[in-house]
Amino acid sequence: MNEKIRMAHGSGGDQTSALIRGLFMKYFRNEWNAAMNDAAVLPLSGQIAFTTDSFVVDPIIFPGGDIGRLAVCGTVNDLLTSGSLPRYLSASFILEEGLPMDVLESICVSMQATAKEAGIEIVTGDTKVVSGRGGLFINTAGIGEIDGEPFDFGQVQVGDAILLNGTLGDHHACILSQRMEIENDICSDVAPLVSMMKALKAGNVRIRGMRDITRGGLATVLSEISEQTHGALQIREKTLPVKDSVASFCKVLGLEPLYMGNEGKAVFIVDGADAEKAKKIMQSCTYGENAEIIGECVPGKHPVLITSVGGKRRLVPLQGEGLPRIC
Amino acid sequence: MNEKIRMAHGSGGDQTSALIRGLFMKYFRNEWNAAMNDAAVLPLSGQIAFTTDSFVVDPIIFPGGDIGRLAVCGTVNDLLTSGSLPRYLSASFILEEGLPMDVLESICVSMQATAKEAGIEIVTGDTKVVSGRGGLFINTAGIGEIDGEPFDFGQVQVGDAILLNGTLGDHHACILSQRMEIENDICSDVAPLVSMMKALKAGNVRIRGMRDITRGGLATVLSEISEQTHGALQIREKTLPVKDSVASFCKVLGLEPLYMGNEGKAVFIVDGADAEKAKKIMQSCTYGENAEIIGECVPGKHPVLITSVGGKRRLVPLQGEGLPRIC
Numbered sequence: 001m002n003e004k005i006r007m008a009h010g011s012g013g014d015q016t017s018a019l020i021r022g023l024f025m026k027y028f029r030n031e032w033n034a035a036m037n038d039a040a041v042l043p044l045s046g047q048i049a050f051t052t053d054s055f056v057v058d059p060i061i062f063p064g065g066d067i068g069r070l071a072v073c074g075t076v077n078d079l080l081t082s083g084s085l086p087r088y089l090s091a092s093f094i095l096e097e098g099l100p101m102d103v104l105e106s107i108c109v110s111m112q113a114t115a116k117e118a119g120i121e122i123v124t125g126d127t128k129v130v131s132g133r134g135g136l137f138i139n140t141a142g143i144g145e146i147d148g149e150p151f152d153f154g155q156v157q158v159g160d161a162i163l164l165n166g167t168l169g170d171h172h173a174c175i176l177s178q179r180m181e182i183e184n185d186i187c188s189d190v191a192p193l194v195s196m197m198k199a200l201k202a203g204n205v206r207i208r209g210m211r212d213i214t215r216g217g218l219a220t221v222l223s224e225i226s227e228q229t230h231g232a233l234q235i236r237e238k239t240l241p242v243k244d245s246v247a248s249f250c251k252v253l254g255l256e257p258l259y260m261g262n263e264g265k266a267v268f269i270v271d272g273a274d275a276e277k278a279k280k281i282m283q284s285c286t287y288g289e290n291a292e293i294i295g296e297c298v299p300g301k302h303p304v305l306i307t308s309v310g311g312k313r314r315l316v317p318l319q320g321e322g323l324p325r326i327c
Numbered sequence: 328m329n330e331k332i333r334m335a336h337g338s339g340g341d342q343t344s345a346l347i348r349g350l351f352m353k354y355f356r357n358e359w360n361a362a363m364n365d366a367a368v369l370p371l372s373g374q375i376a377f378t379t380d381s382f383v384v385d386p387i388i389f390p391g392g393d394i395g396r397l398a399v400c401g402t403v404n405d406l407l408t409s410g411s412l413p414r415y416l417s418a419s420f421i422l423e424e425g426l427p428m429d430v431l432e433s434i435c436v437s438m439q440a441t442a443k444e445a446g447i448e449i450v451t452g453d454t455k456v457v458s459g460r461g462g463l464f465i466n467t468a469g470i471g472e473i474d475g476e477p478f479d480f481g482q483v484q485v486g487d488a489i490l491l492n493g494t495l496g497d498h499h500a501c502i503l504s505q506r507m508e509i510e511n512d513i514c515s516d517v518a519p520l521v522s523m524m525k526a527l528k529a530g531n532v533r534i535r536g537m538r539d540i541t542r543g544g545l546a547t548v549l550s551e552i553s554e555q556t557h558g559a560l561q562i563r564e565k566t567l568p569v570k571d572s573v574a575s576f577c578k579v580l581g582l583e584p585l586y587m588g589n590e591g592k593a594v595f596i597v598d599g600a601d602a603e604k605a606k607k608i609m610q611s612c613t614y615g616e617n618a619e620i621i622g623e624c625v626p627g628k629h630p631v632l633i634t635s636v637g638g639k640r641r642l643v644p645l646q647g648e649g650l651p652r653i654c
Contacts, residue, residue: 005426010456019454023428027435028418028449042415042450042470048375052417052468053453088369090379090468091355094421095337101330105350112354122355123369126380127346129337130464130652137457141379141417141468143369325457 049084049144064187068107077212083151084144096132118192153228161275172260191264206271217259232300340645376411376471391514395434404539410478411471423459445519480555488602499587518591533598544586559627
């Protein structure tokens with residue numbers, strides 16, 4: 001077997017999926033990870049959720065955030081996907097020799113503030129140093145507490161509504177702008193969605209499931225969810241919020257917001273009868289002002305986009321390479 | 328602040344300690360991590376232990392093991408230090424472009440086998456790809472279940488015995504030999520110590536505390552433990568087991584086994600009355616055949632080495648740089 005790891009293996013799209021299914025799941029499959037959800041639900045006295053993510057974003061500081069805020073939000077949002085409330089976080093640093101100490105300090109400050117905002121406590125950590133070019137990688141693992149039943153996309157049924165908490169593509173467009181040294185006012189959307197989740201639960205919204213939209217974008221996420229749902233997830237292009245600045249950026253570069261990564265956006269699938277209530281609650285939350293009902297679950301099997309001109313297009317996962325080092 | 332990260336910050340010695348105390352603890356301190364133990368003990372329904380470690384060893388495959396076995400054992404052994412039984416593991420990969428797939432597969436095979444041996448389940452994971460030279464980093468975070476009281480070095484008292492489960496310096500000497508392309512038969516000692524811990528508990532040995540001996544070596548570990556114990560930890564140089572091949576290697580290079588990293592060795596502090604029983608149990612276990620009682624807790628404050636010629640020397644933590652990328 002002479003195949004080598006390529007950048008596409010980290011894209012979050014089909015090649016990543018092939019790597020996980022073909023290799024990691026070949027060896028690691030068990031009853032806890034077989035569903036390949038973002039967080040494992042573990043029977044340990046009560047039920048806890050446990051998840052991990054490594055962050056390699058380049059540049060490490062960008063408009064709207066930095067690798068530290070990203071590392072906290074990414075894992076916190078992954079914990080939310082299980083229906084758990086984030087409680088405990090680990091933080092493990094791989095530091096490249098030459099990383100300025102004040103940069104590292106600013107990242108710690110950012111992590112502390114973000115953890116506080118998200119209501120999670122950083123309880124354990126590790127530090128390694130390697131040679132390199134003065135950057136760093138951060139791994140965070142998280143534990144969440146499950147009160148009630150974990151979310152289950154297997155419960156999604158025809159008539160359920162699909163909601164999105166805001167504009168697509170911000171983080172992706174921000175990182176790419178930085179990488180290309182394009183000057184604009186695009187900021188990353190990196191944010192923890194804990195208070196929004198709490199508000200939805202407090203409002204008795206019947207949430208079937210939630211997924212944060214990172215590498216691979218909304219299209220990839222919906223494709224993955226569709227493997228678990230009964231019925232087809234159908235969204236309408238004209239309801240998808242995209243900021244003007246991001247839309248212009250995408251037009252120039254030929255990018256498709258449906259496949260762009262975000263770090264503070266999620267799809268929520270809720271009981272159809274609760275859709276309007278959920279939208280109002282989300283719009284009242286920080287990070288939810290542009291929330292929209294973007295579609296619904298209809299009879300069928302595959303996820304579908306109703307285009308702006310009324311056509312129907314099957315949604316497929318991201319193919320090939322995504323933007324490397326986006327998170 | 329223009330200080331930069333240097334290799335010494337990752338040595339596990341004084342500079343690492345300074346970084347953790349001066350920076351990470353400045354921002355992250357809370358009641359769960361204030362003791363700066365290897366694993367956090369968390370009240371979550373019952374009590375669980377939660378720990379994390381990133382692994383950057385170079386070379387990634389070495390005599391006696393590989394980065395995958397290391398990543399499982401390191402976190403498993405850290406969980407044991409809290410008195411917990413390892414239950415769940417996360418595995419997060421940062422892969423460098425160009426890593427041969429068969430190498431990655433062999434590492435997965437190794438992780439699976441080691442997890443099985445240690446009785447822990449890999450329940451969640453993540454994959455990123457970065458440019459580089461075809462290597463990889465692995466982060467593992469672990470959750471352990473605490474049955475009874477967690478270990479507490481604050482319970483150590485005068486008269487307690489200090490035991491070591493085998494020879495010092497094997498992993499360090501192995502990695503350094505590989506790095507220097509020196510041909511010898513030195514193998515890493517990388518191993519999970521779960522069955523040994525279970526045997527000691529089953530034998531009703533009153534264990535006060537346990538610490539695995541990795542970066543910084545036995546001297547650094549005893550110095551760190553001493554900050555929590557009542558009384559001074561005193562060990563005898565002539566009781567410290569070192570393999571002939573490792574001793575020769577150290578002599579040639581002027582290395583001191585007390586400061587060398589291991590990956591399957593730990594100090595156990597037990598009630599003095601249980602010392603002989605503990606030694607016999609350890610010697611009957613895989614990875615414990617060379618176990619020895621190496622010292623005891625005596626009146627005093629600082630850890631002490633009684634040298635082979637009968638002198639006394641205060642043990643201090645590793646100063647400056649250790650061997651980079653040893654784990």
